[in-house]
Amino acid sequence: MSTTQTNKIEIIESLTSKIKEVNFDNLSFGSVFTDHLFECDFTNGEWQKPVIKPYAPFLLDPSTRVFHYGQAIFEGMKAYKDTDDAVWLFRPDENYNRFNKSAVRMAMPEVPEEIFMNGLHQLLQLDEAWIKKGKGNAMYIRPFMIATGTGVIANPSNDYKFMIILSPVTSYYSGDVKVLIAEHFSRAANGGIGAAKAAGNYGAQFYPTVLANAAGFQQVIWTDDATHTKLEEAGTMNVFFRINDTLLTAPVSERILDGVTRKTLIDLAKSEGIEVEIRPVLVSELVEAAKNGTLKEIFGAGTAAVVSPISGFSYQDVYFELPKIEKSVAIQLKDKLTNIQNKLEKDTFGWTVKI
Incomplete structure (x- = not known):
């Protein structure tokens, strides 16, 4: 040495x-x-x-x-x-x-x-x-x-x-992702450490995820600890919902991690003219949108996979398959982001730092 x-x-x-x-x-x-x-x-x-x-x-x-x-x-x-x-x-x-x-x-x-x-x-x-x-x-x-x-x-x-x-x-590909909306388990609670990248947050997710895997699902969409009516995160990622042409995502809080990919996708979407609403998203709202056909996409956002499209979700033993989208907003935003990260497109936001 x-x-x-x-x-x-x-x-x-x-x-x-x-x-x-x-x-x-x-x-x-x-x-x-x-x-x-x-x-x-x-x-x-x-x-x-x-x-x-x-x-x-x-x-x-x-x-x-x-x-x-x-x-x-x-x-x-x-x-x-x-x-x-x-x-x-x-x-x-x-x-x-x-x-x-x-x-x-x-x-x-x-x-x-x-x-x-x-x-x-x-x-x-x-x-x-x-x-x-x-x-x-x-x-x-x-x-x-x-x-x-x-x-x-x-x-x-x-x-x-x-x-x-x-x-x-290399490229992270998780295959077809079906998720189970949590009705009992929560990722984090008010006053807890959900907003921290603490190791215990991830260890606590393993058991509910194992149960979801046994039921045929790859991940869990977590709901709030108090009422289990608000959609919060998907597995270890922030989560977005596209209803009609609007992207919805929950605001960060004591329970929800302030994801770097999440905030980046929000800025990119706005720059591309995509309407974004940062507000609580209700389980009932998602189920109704799935029933009436206005739910177009769900996708997770995080460093490892960047964007992870979700093909369907289950709630109260009812499974909802999402439509196949030709012009996926998830893929559009992922391509834009990875192009900037790899210097294939100009970084007009000042996000990239040279070593």
């Missing part, structure tokens, strides 16, 4: 690379990781010297707080390589700001922008060869932080570890 120091980050380079062992034409999402990772510890009330080093497991004490009290947060981002081999991030400031909002909600220290952004840029520069050109190819970026203090007393940890790992990905 060789060691250097750049902009206060110690860089320990791997002597060998795994890249030749990877089949980039057959990647399972989030299962392959690059040669290096970024790491910075928070101890004694301050952030320590950050380091980029070879990707490898690390040891934790059995009493480490993250295992017992769930102080863990993360983000999902992507980097893209254009036809001139330049590497671009998409709205990284949004992810950075949301990461620290999650940290505050989970009683964790905020990560300084210099550590987050410099670490991200230098890690991507070091493992740039893993980022492949071509629409659909990207580098999935997972910044995360865990509580590393020891002891099983039920208090916030004093020590934390912030890390960034990288995973090359």
